Amino acid sequence: MKKRTVVWPVLLSIVLLLSIAIFGCRTAPADPEMVYTADFTLKVIETTDVHGSLFPYDFIRDKEAPTSLAQVYTYVRAEREVQAQKVLLLDNGDILQGQPVVYYSNFEATTKPHSTSLVMNYMDYEAGVVGNHDIEAGHDVYDKLIDEYNFPWLAANIVRAGTDEPYFKPYTVIWKGGAKIAVLGLCTPGVPTWLPEDLWEGMEFKGMVDAASKWVPIIQEEEDPDILIGLFHAGTDFTYNRYTEDDPMNPNASELVVKNVAGFDVIFVGHDHAGHNYTVNDPAGREVLILGGLNAAKTAAVANIGLFFDKKMGKWNKKISGEIIEIKELAPDPDFTAEFAPLVQEVKDYVAKPIGTFTETITTRDSMFGDSPFVALIHLIQLELTDADISFVAPLSSDAQIKEGEVFVRDMFQLYKYENLLYTMKLTGKEIDDFLEYSYANWFNIMSGYDDHIINFKKDKEGKMIWNERYSSYDTVTRYYNYDSAAGINYTVDLSKPAGSKVEISGFSDGRPFDPEAEYVAAINSYRASAGGGHLTKGVGLNKEQIAEKMVSSTIKDLRYYLMKWIEKQGTVTPKAMGNWSVVPTDWWHRAKALDYQVLYEGKR
Numbered sequence: 121m122k123k124r125t126v127v128w129p130v131l132l133s134i135v136l137l138l139s140i141a142i143f144g145c146r147t148a149p150a151d152p153e154m155v156y157t158a159d160f161t162l163k164v165i166e167t168t169d170v171h172g173s174l175f176p177y178d179f180i181r182d183k184e185a186p187t188s189l190a191q192v193y194t195y196v197r198a199e200r201e202v203q204a205q206k207v208l209l210l211d212n213g214d215i216l217q218g219q220p221v222v223y224y225s226n227f228e229a230t231t232k233p234h235s236t237s238l239v240m241n242y243m244d245y246e247a248g249v250v251g252n253h254d255i256e257a258g259h260d261v262y263d264k265l266i267d268e269y270n271f272p273w274l275a276a277n278i279v280r281a282g283t284d285e286p287y288f289k290p291y292t293v294i295w296k297g298g299a300k301i302a303v304l305g306l307c308t309p310g311v312p313t314w315l316p317e318d319l320w321e322g323m324e325f326k327g328m329v330d331a332a333s334k335w336v337p338i339i340q341e342e343e344d345p346d347i348l349i350g351l352f353h354a355g356t357d358f359t360y361n362r363y364t365e366d367d368p369m370n371p372n373a374s375e376l377v378v379k380n381v382a383g384f385d386v387i388f389v390g391h392d393h394a395g396h397n398y399t400v401n402d403p404a405g406r407e408v409l410i411l412g413g414l415n416a417a418k419t420a421a422v423a424n425i426g427l428f429f430d431k432k433m434g435k436w437n438k439k440i441s442g443e444i445i446e447i448k449e450l451a452p453d454p455d456f457t458a459e460f461a462p463l464v465q466e467v468k469d470y471v472a473k474p475i476g477t478f479t480e481t482i483t484t485r486d487s488m489f490g491d492s493p494f495v496a497l498i499h500l501i502q503l504e505l506t507d508a509d510i511s512f513v514a515p516l517s518s519d520a521q522i523k524e525g526e527v528f529v530r531d532m533f534q535l536y537k538y539e540n541l542l543y544t545m546k547l548t549g550k551e552i553d554d555f556l557e558y559s560y561a562n563w564f565n566i567m568s569g570y571d572d573h574i575i576n577f578k579k580d581k582e583g584k585m586i587w588n589e590r591y592s593s594y595d596t597v598t599r600y601y602n603y604d605s606a607a608g609i610n611y612t613v614d615l616s617k618p619a620g621s622k623v624e625i626s627g628f629s630d631g632r633p634f635d636p637e638a639e640y641v642a643a644i645n646s647y648r649a650s651a652g653g654g655h656l657t658k659g660v661g662l663n664k665e666q667i668a669e670k671m672v673s674s675t676i677k678d679l680r681y682y683l684m685k686w687i688e689k690q691g692t693v694t695p696k697a698m699g700n701w702s703v704v705p706t707d708w709w710h711r712a713k714a715l716d717y718q719v720l721y722e723g724k725r
Contacts, residue, residue: 153206156298162425163199164208164349165445167192168390169415171218171253174239175464176452179220179471180533187417190452190460193243195420195445197453206296209244212390213251213307213353216261218416220533221467226257227678228470234261235463237268242459247292249305250275251353251391256539258319274305274351277331281324290335293343299427299436302345304335308354308391310371312664316541316646316674327368328354332381340383346436347425350377350384355392356410361654375400378408385440386423388412394590395419397442411442414590420445471530476687479694481524487515488600488720489574489713490703493695494520498536499607500698501686506544506673508643509628510552510608512655514559518600519721527693532684539678540645545670549636551660553625556606558659561619562598567708574615574703574712575720585719592723602653605701609634613703615712629700641672645679 170189178185200207215236216222225235240248250273254262266273266288276290291304309325332350339345355372363370370376374389382404389396389412396412411421426439486492495513502511516537547555565576577585578595585594611625627634649667651657656667675682687693703709 151295154295154298154300156429158204158297159426159428160297161205162208162296162299162301162347162423162427163202163205164210164386164388164423164425165192165196165199166210166212166351166388166390166411166413166421166423167417168212168214168353168388168413168421169251169393170211170215170417171415172215172222173219173416174221174235175460176457177464177468179467180530182471182530185416187447188452189239189243189417190456191447191450192417192420193453193456194450195447196243208246208294208296208301210303210349210351210388211240211245211248212351212388212412213249214253214390214415215240215248215251216257216265217253217539220471220530221463222257223533223539224467224470226261226539227681229466230260234265234268235467237265237270238463239460241268241270242456245269245271246294247271247303247305247351248273249351249353249390250278250288250307252308252311252314255307255311255320256315259321274303275307275353276304276335277306277309277326277328279324279326281322287323291339293345297427298429299346300343301347301349302339302343303349303351304332304339306331306350306352306354306377308371309369309373312650313371314647314650314652316543316650318541318674325369327370328352328373328377329370329380330368332377336381336383346427347385347438348383349423350374350387352377352387353390355394356389356396356412357392357394360392362658375410378402378410382406384408385425385438386411386442388421388423395421395444397421397444409440409442411444413444417447419447471528471533473529474526475529475532475684476527476690477692478522478524478527479692480696481521482695483519483521484515484517484600485519485521485717485721488518488603489716490709491605491697491699491701493697494522494535495605496607496698497693497695498683499605501683502542502643502679503608504686505542505675505682506641506643508544508608509640510547510606511643512555512604512606512648513645514601514604514648514653516601527687529684532680536680536683538647539680540647541677542675542679542682543644543646543649544641544672544674545644545649545667546639546672547642547660547670548639549625549634551662552606552609552640552642553623553636554660555604555655556611556623556625557620558655559602559604560613560622563603564613564615564622564703566618567615567712570708570711571715572708572712573716573719574709575716577719594719598653602655604648604653604655607698607700610700613701614705615703615708616705629698646674 173188176188272289272292275288278287294301352374356375378400382402386409393415395414399407413419413421428437482494487495498513499511520534576597
């Protein structure tokens with residue numbers, strides 16, 4: 121009997137030896153993407169802070185939008201067709217708030233697939249990270265999306281309360297052309313400071329540096345990736361809002377992670393809407409690229425990673441560079457537009473529903489300088505809804521307008537930008553005064569004469585105002601959404617007085633005396649009541665536990681819902697300033713208003 125030639129076992133052995141020679145001890149993969157084919161460029165594309173800009177249509181202003189994911193997809197699709205190139209598409213959070221299309225999916229059409237999952241799955245995103253405004257949508261929304269997304273939603277520093285178990289997936293591994301890529305996700309730990317606990321119940325937020333210090337060694341040991349990418353929904357300015365680099369819960373710690381944790385190749389950032397493309401050295405002295413796009417799909421941040429396989433050493437050599445892609449120059453992808461045309465029309469019909477009539481045009485431009493009909497309307501509604509003694513409100517947009525005439529659902533997104541809840545809490549008269557002193561100290565400048573600015577602008581070392589190219593405006597000490605005024609009490613703000621002495625409260629608007637020692641009920645939004653802006657913490661001096669003890673009630677739905685229902689009930693609304701607070705000296709105020717109106721809205725100085 122003749123012996124059979126043993127062919128297949130020999131061939132399999134040769135293949136196995138070659139795999140070990142090329143890839144080390146890794147198991148020979150079945151997925152073609154996991155097999156080395158040739159040197160190539162890995163193009164990693166990041167979107168961030170999309171804020172509902174899914175489609176090239178502004179549902180709030182009822183007009184075409186210059187940027188959206190429809191245009192981003194045009195870019196992504198073209199890059200995927202380039203030979204000798206692999207594309208990895210990532211999102212860096214804060215997509216669930218902003219445009220009515222996501223509000224509609226969050227709170228109205230809740231039994232249907234979410235608009236973001238439909239769009240992002242269509243675009244073939246391969247990983248995303250959770251942002252603070254995604255948590256703001258509430259458990260019902262983001263828990264549903266964990267299952268709807270075809271990609272992992274990451275956040276290594278959000279754990280289940282009382283455990284070390286991540287609530288979201290901490291990292292993911294993706295293969296491209298035989299290169300193994302690990303993506304670690306982190307979310308800003310400022311969420312508990314900004315949002316009520318109902319929205320993140322059952323979660324704990326860990327510091328970004330601590331979480332990265334834990335997970336990077338785990339990833340390196342268990343995955344041995346060729347490339348390590350950080351996908352961080354957090355800004356880079358760790359000094360913002362008077363934080364320090366030593367604060368373990370710094371909400372903008374992306375750069376601090378690079379400086380303290382070695383191993384990353386690229387860090388994608390977000391949250392600050394600033395846009396970044398620069399390098400920082402890690403503890404090992406390696407340059408790490410930090411990239412971030414602008415909000416509303418205005419840009420895409422792109423890391424170009426040239427990968428060259430060293431067969432002798434059995435590893436990839438890398439050459440990394442970054443670029444920022446302007447999206448407004450691109451046309452929407454026609455297939456994308458056709459795919460989602462029915463959804464766009466559905467949301468157009470929703471926001472076009474009339475809810476009442478305004479007899480006057482209102483604008484937040486007036487709210488930058490004093491008592492205004494825009495903010496007074498929200499004060500009035502908050503006081504009526506809660507029967508509180510006092511109301512605190514800030515303009516949530518610097519340049520919003522609702523015109524006289526018929527008012528529609530879309531206008532409610534101008535009237536109230538965010539999905540805040542409405543709280544009531546108990547504050548003493550002194551705490552109310554301290555709250556306002558803090559607000560006006562950051563809002564208004566200390567004027568020494570007729571020609572000074574009323575707005576508290578940031579200054580450089582030479583005392584000159586700082587121009588912000590991105591916003592085409594001068595930077596202010598605090599953002600407009602921290603410009604809190606009060607209703608229910610009468611008071612004056614003295615522009616000539618120093619911080620802590622600007623506000624003089626004369627009594628309640630209904631004639632009651634105002635007692636610094638007495639306790640009153642205040643209507644306040646959930647962002648402020650959760651210590652956002654620092655009014656209750658840095659201004660009043662309360663800690664988290666003390667704030668919680670002062671809480672009285674909370675709405676179930678967001679404040680915008682109740683504003684809409686109030687206007688529907690009224691039918692016709694005549695917005696008026698309350699006249700309960702004024703700014704002195706009056707002649708300084710009039711002069712400074714005219715001056716700073718030009719600075720804020722015309723870019724003049």
